[in-house]
Amino acid sequence: MKAISAIFNKEFKLFFYSPIAYVILALFTALTGVFFYLYLSSFVEAAFMDMIRSQQYRMAPQKFNVNLMLIRPYFWNIALISLFTLPLITMRLFSEEKRLGTVELLYTSPITPTQIIVGKFLAGLAYYVVLLLPTMFFHAILFLYGDPEFMPVLSGYIGLILMGASFISMGLFISTLTENQIIAAIGGFAAALLLWVIGWGSSFAGPTLAPILNYVSIITHFEDFAQGVIDTQHIAYYILFSFTGIYLSLKSIESVKWRA
Amino acid sequence: MIDVEGLTRYYGEKRAISDVSFHVNKGEILGLLGPNAAGKTTTMRILTCYMPPTSGSATVGGYDIFEQSMDVRRITGYLPENPPLYTELTVDDYLLFVAQLKGIEKSRLKSEIDTVIEKAALGDVRHRIIGKLSKGYKQRVGLAQSLLNNPQIIILDEPTVGLDPKQIIEIRELIKNLRGDHTVILSSHILPEVEQTCERVVIINEGRVVAEDTPENLTNRLRGSERIIMQVEGSEETVKKTLQPIADIQNITVKPENNGLVRVEVESDKDVRKELANAVVKNGLGLLELTVDRFTLEDIFLHLTTKEEEVA
Structure with missing residues (x-):
């Protein structure tokens, strides 16, 4: 546990010692901010138009659902932006160690490969949570001026973090394969995109393949979370996915060590 | 303290070392001497459990490198050829991280770090970022790292490579001061260095041990x-x-x-x-x-x- 926290602390500290972390943070906040503004203004506009119309025709104004019209599509948006951003977080997690030669330090220290990988995974996840903080602030604005339901927001974040964990474990695995950060980033991005769009194929696939493709697709599992439904089936998928990624990373660094 | 018995290591088809055997006594400084690509680094990497040998066995401080790898790593300090430094961390942060990796208890962290900083004369730069330091200081940070937790065995891979003459002398003095308290293996392709710092020399060439003796005896042999x-x-x-x-x-x-x-x-x-x-x-x-x-x-x-x- 001590070794895991040592790796975690170092990794988390390093994120913020390098300019990359701030660039990613700024980019992520700007993108999610712009989308939040666009969704919010179209929502306000729609509500406003409805108010004018209802006054014109002397009808009771419609009740607009913030959760349905704003929060749900906004979560989809954050998920999509995360897909592009997370490979940038995971790319350095292991490649950097290889490039600097610090793997020699890690492998000759009295710590196990599991401790290394878990520490790095958790650091990546923690950084992702930091990335999500500004979007929480955006949501807080909605609570300040409106009355959205809280639980769907909570489930949305649970979904984002679980999905993020899956992406991070996969990105970490790809990062163990190369000492080049660019390759790690592109590989992570390609893999994430592939797992994202694979569900689209289900509409063309036959009756046996379609549900499989749908199940594999990382995004179909996020749907329920965005809608405010926490289903153990989807939690199980993400956790299984993360464990697979961590396991593969582990095998990858062990195999490098033992390769003759 | 260190027993190496018939170590052989292949990289694919290529044989890096073959049947390397030697012995290091407690408190001794042993020099591994050989031209580049002779198999010095491979031997050291095997002894520090970075990678396993293809065949052969070794014990470090009485622990087997296969069976008790964790114990070997706990009692060994290792400075690889390229010092394993996180260039974005400060010297203090870096040493703190390595100290934690080595499992030093919280109460001893500060004193341990202070000790190695003093030994490696890093007091002036402890708050500076490693990436901004000169090559000589980086090497010393690497050395300081290997001294953390006062390891019984210290393995140094080409510790003076790339340094200027003054720095080389400083590092050599530092290594000489380790004699007695620590068992040291040091590799080099620079002969005077081994002659000056080591009590015994193992000469490796093309992956084989070609001579093992004290510097004086080796000299006398051709006398x-x-x-x-x-x-x-x-x-x-x-x-x-x-x-x-x-x-x-x-x-x-x-x-x-x-x-x-x-x-x-x-x-x-x-x-x-x-x-x-x-x-x-x-x-x-x-x-x-x-x-x-x-x-x-x-x-x-x-x-x-x-x-x-x-x-x-």
Whole structure:
């Protein structure tokens, strides 16, 4: 546990010692901010138009659902932006160690490969949570001026973090394969995109393949979370996915060590 | 303290080391000497459990490198050829991280770090970012890292490579000070370094141990054909005539130099310096210089490694 926290602390500290972390943070906040503004203004506009119309025709104004019209599509948006951003977080997690030669330090220290990988995974996840903080602030604005339901927001974040964990474990695995950060980033991005769009194929696939493709697709599992439904089936998928990624990373660094 | 028995390691088809065996006593500094790509780094990486050997076995501090890898790593400090530094961290942060990796308890962290900072003379730069430090300081940070937790065994891979002469002397002094408390293996392709710092030398060439002894014994081994070099005033013939009658001279060559001087090289297995000097002076020739050309480790090194090449 001590070794895991040592790796975690170092990794988390390093994120913020390098300019990359701030660039990613700024980019992520700007993108999610712009989308939040666009969704919010179209929502306000729609509500406003409805108010004018209802006054014109002397009808009771419609009740607009913030959760349905704003929060749900906004979560989809954050998920999509995360897909592009997370490979940038995971790319350095292991490649950097290889490039600097610090793997020699890690492998000759009295710590196990599991401790290394878990520490790095958790650091990546923690950084992702930091990335999500500004979007929480955006949501807080909605609570300040409106009355959205809280639980769907909570489930949305649970979904984002679980999905993020899956992406991070996969990105970490790809990062163990190369000492080049660019390759790690592109590989992570390609893999994430592939797992994202694979569900689209289900509409063309036959009756046996379609549900499989749908199940594999990382995004179909996020749907329920965005809608405010926490289903153990989807939690199980993400956790299984993360464990697979961590396991593969582990095998990858062990195999490098033992390769003759 | 360290027992290495028949280590062999292949990288794919290529054999990096083959049947390397040696022994290091407690508190001793052992030099691993060899040209580049001789297998020094491979040997060290196996001993530090970075990678396993293809065959053979080794124990470090009584622990087997296979079965008790964690114990080996706990008692060993290792400085790889490229110091494993996180260039974005400060020296203090970096040492703190390594100290935590080595499992030093929280209460001892600060004192441990202070100790190695003092040993490696890093006090002035402890708050600076490693990436901004000079090569010499980086090397010292790497060395400081390997000294954390006061390890019984310290393995240093080319610790002075890329440093300027002053820094090299500083690092060597530091390593010499480790003698007694620590068992040290140090690799180098620079001979005077090993000659000065190590008590015993293992010479590796093309993955094989070609010699293992103290620097003095290695030098003595080739002493049988010691040469005496003289500079004498006089003509070539007279000098030759004067010196040839002396007993125990195996071979003598006289070469004329400028200003009526000659250079004389005498090979003998006995110490004939006195006889030579007497002969020269008695015959009224001027003796300007008389030195014994001892074989340096460098000669032995070249001798051994070239011989090895001929065999192969």
